[in-house]
Amino acid sequence: xxxxKLALSALAAAALVGCSxxxxxxxxxxxxxxxxxxxxxxxxRGAPVAESKVQTVDLAAQAAQAVSDKRVVxxxxxxxxxxxxxxxxxxxxxKRMSVDTKVALRLEGHTDExxxxxxxxxxxxxxxxxxxxxxxxxxxxxxxxxxxxFGKERPxxxxxxxxxxxxxxxxxxxxx
Amino acid sequence: MPMSSERMTxxxxxxxxxxxxxxxxxxxxxxxxxxxxxxxxxxxxRVEISGVGGTQLPIAIGxxxxxxxxxxxxxxxxxxxxxxxxxxxxxxxxxGLNETSQPVWTDWRAxxxxxxxxxxxxKLADGRVDLRYKLWDVVKGQDLGGEAHAVxxxxxxxxxxxxxxxxxxxxxxxxxxxxxxxxYVTKAGGRYSLRITDADGEGGQIALGSPEPIISPAWAPDGxxxxxxxxxxxxxVVWIQDLSTGRRRAVADFRGSNSAPAFSPxxxxxxxxxxxxxxxxxxxxxxxGTGLRRLTQSSAIDTEAVFSPxxxQIFFVSDRGxxxxxxxxxxxxxxxxxxxxxxxxxxxxxxxxxGKTLAFVTRQGGAFKVCxxxxxxxxxxxxxxxxxxxxxxxxxxxxxxVYATRSGGRDVLMTSTLxxxxxxxxxxxxxxxxxxxxxxxxx
Numbered sequence: 015x016x017x018x019k020l021a022l023s024a025l026a027a028a029a030l031v032g033c034s035x036x037x038x039x040x041x042x043x044x045x046x047x048x049x050x051x052x053x054x055x056x057x058x059r060g061a062p063v064a065e066s067k068v069q070t071v072d073l074a075a076q077a078a079q080a081v082s083d084k085r086v087v088x089x090x091x092x093x094x095x096x097x098x099x100x101x102x103x104x105x106x107x108x109k110r111m112s113v114d115t116k117v118a119l120r121l122e123g124h125t126d127e128x129x130x131x132x133x134x135x136x137x138x139x140x141x142x143x144x145x146x147x148x149x150x151x152x153x154x155x156x157x158x159x160x161x162x163x164f165g166k167e168r169p170x171x172x173x174x175x176x177x178x179x180x181x182x183x184x185x186x187x188x189x190x
Numbered sequence: 191m192p193m194s195s196e197r198m199t200x201x202x203x204x205x206x207x208x209x210x211x212x213x214x215x216x217x218x219x220x221x222x223x224x225x226x227x228x229x230x231x232x233x234x235x236r237v238e239i240s241g242v243g244g245t246q247l248p249i250a251i252g253x254x255x256x257x258x259x260x261x262x263x264x265x266x267x268x269x270x271x272x273x274x275x276x277x278x279x280x281x282x283x284x285x286g287l288n289e290t291s292q293p294v295w296t297d298w299r300a301x302x303x304x305x306x307x308x309x310x311x312x313k314l315a316d317g318r319v320d321l322r323y324k325l326w327d328v329v330k331g332q333d334l335g336g337e338a339h340a341v342x343x344x345x346x347x348x349x350x351x352x353x354x355x356x357x358x359x360x361x362x363x364x365x366x367x368x369x370x371x372x373x374y375v376t377k378a379g380g381r382y383s384l385r386i387t388d389a390d391g392e393g394g395q396i397a398l399g400s401p402e403p404i405i406s407p408a409w410a411p412d413g414x415x416x417x418x419x420x421x422x423x424x425x426x427v428v429w430i431q432d433l434s435t436g437r438r439r440a441v442a443d444f445r446g447s448n449s450a451p452a453f454s455p456x457x458x459x460x461x462x463x464x465x466x467x468x469x470x471x472x473x474x475x476x477x478x479g480t481g482l483r484r485l486t487q488s489s490a491i492d493t494e495a496v497f498s499p500x501x502x503q504i505f506f507v508s509d510r511g512x513x514x515x516x517x518x519x520x521x522x523x524x525x526x527x528x529x530x531x532x533x534x535x536x537x538x539x540x541x542x543x544x545g546k547t548l549a550f551v552t553r554q555g556g557a558f559k560v561c562x563x564x565x566x567x568x569x570x571x572x573x574x575x576x577x578x579x580x581x582x583x584x585x586x587x588x589x590x591x592v593y594a595t596r597s598g599g600r601d602v603l604m605t606s607t608l609x610x611x612x613x614x615x616x617x618x619x620x621x622x623x624x625x626x627x628x629x630x631x632x633x
Binding site for chain 1: 403405406421424425426445446447449450463465468469470491493494507514535537538551553556558580581624625
């Protein structure tokens with residue numbers, strides 16, 4: 015148990031302190047600490063480690079958290095332009111990919127249901143490549159994104175009205 | 191366009207003068223009884239045919255004697271085949287005839303039949319089914335010969351289609367396509383199935399089942415292999431599958447999307463659409479996956495390539511002029527020439543086996559319709575009366591087209607004569623049906 019080990023080292027520390035000629039200032043409370051529940055790892059529990067505690071800031075995790083709700087870019091009808099509304103999505107992913115160089119993305123382009131399957135596949139590809147281009151402008155190497163397309167084969171929502179179509183004209187940014 | 195009300199060919203097509211409702215009801219009852227006797231295969235078989243052709247040869251085909259023993263509605267399959275071709279009008283035949291009968295010509299002339307066929311089915315001791323029939327020319331009072339097919343029970347439908355092919359050839363002088371196969375994709379309950387069926391859409395077997403989409407099946411010229419696009423690896427990859435062994439291999443799995451395969455007429459290479467170098471461009475590749483070569487160099491979308499039957503040219507879709515249009519170029523690449531000019535959206539080209547006719551899908555407002563274009567004159571004719579048509583494909587004799595569309599609120603496959611006059615709805619399942627492609631002669 016970690017806490018047990020901590021207690022032992024605390025005890026040792028106390029013993030060392032005891033050897034010094036300076037005043038002996040109640041080491042006993044340290045020994046009683048281990049009986050406290052291990053559930054609360056917060057600082058201030060009194061173990062010496064708390065005084066040198068370092069809160070890790072994981073930029074990769076932060077960046078991953080920052081894109082968790084930014085996984086889809088939507089497009090206008092017959093358009094391949096990444097609208098300014100979605101620049102924050104592109105920015106967040108570019109930032110994450112600069113921080114965490116292990117991340118690679120698959121950009122999955124989609125269209126609405128109208129038209130032929132192969133031509134729509136090519137249109138979805140064009141959308142995916144537009145997102146790849148936007149990322150590359152922010153320094154993301156082309157080798158770390160793969161634009162692919164599902165055409166009209168994988169609609170996000172069913173339906174044959176503009177509301178459904180608008181949700182289906184999209185590129186999904188997915189971790190590889 | 192002379193379009194009559196929809197006719198139906200069930201187990202026993204009716205052309206009598208009796209009140210329509212009455213014959214229909216009687217026919218349904220007969221059909222139901224037959225289905226009970228011979229299992230589910232019978233119950234599924236239902237072909238709806240609409241339209242009236244210009245010149246149709248009237249033919250009577252009687253129920254085969256002891257047809258129930260064949261396990262398939264043999265006469266109905268033959269009748270539906272001939273009707274779908276658009277070149278025959280089926281006349282009611284009295285029961286009781288078979289290949290040994292001596293038809294009374296005056297009776298059949300009175301019924302206005304120009305041709306007559308009758309036959310019998312018998313179960314052989316080794317389990318095979320023996321189908322025999324004879325064809326007569328009623329006008330000349332002449333025996334046109336007959337055949338016997340002893341086949342495994344699973345091949346009874348095929349034997350019926352072969353009989354229809356022989357009758358078709360004897361009476362029209364052209365090769366029939368009824369014993370050929372089709373490939374198409376169905377989707378039901380989130381599962382995709384690549385199906386290989388008879389040319390009437392029935393008797394299907396599943397070549398590939400997948401939880402991910404399958405599109406763009408393309409037959410090898412020998413009919414033994416099928417190329418298609420499968421998304422099973424979360425991206426579009428072109429596979430080639432040997433149909434009889436199920437052995438398959440990814441022939442194009444490059445960075446980006448790999449799609450729209452088409453075999454060259456010699457079967458040795460394919461043209462397909464790859465995005466490996468950015469954009470969707472045409473490439474050729476040998477069937478073993480080697481020898482990759484880029485054919486187009488545009489900043490536009492180039493896709494849906496098909497070969498001309500002589501292998502010299504490639505027809506494809508490009509939006510280099512703005513919207514998607516059909517273009518053609520030499521099979522090895524080179525300068526492209528625009529082929530379609532009507533409308534702003536023309537996709538999915540198919541070339542007839544004689545190389546003279548282009549079929550494609552055009553967008554008109556919100557509707558997508560199959561058209562045919564005479565390549566010499568440029569004349570375009572719309573052949574469909576539906577509005578969500580996709581994927582036209584020619585029969586190997588060039589007389590019919592198959593395409594996917596929506597009719598009656600469902601995805602269906604439709605066959606049509608090239609003049610659009612005779613259409614048949616191939617009804618096989620309740621699943622969504624897409625991406626039909628007609629196989630070559632032989633199987």
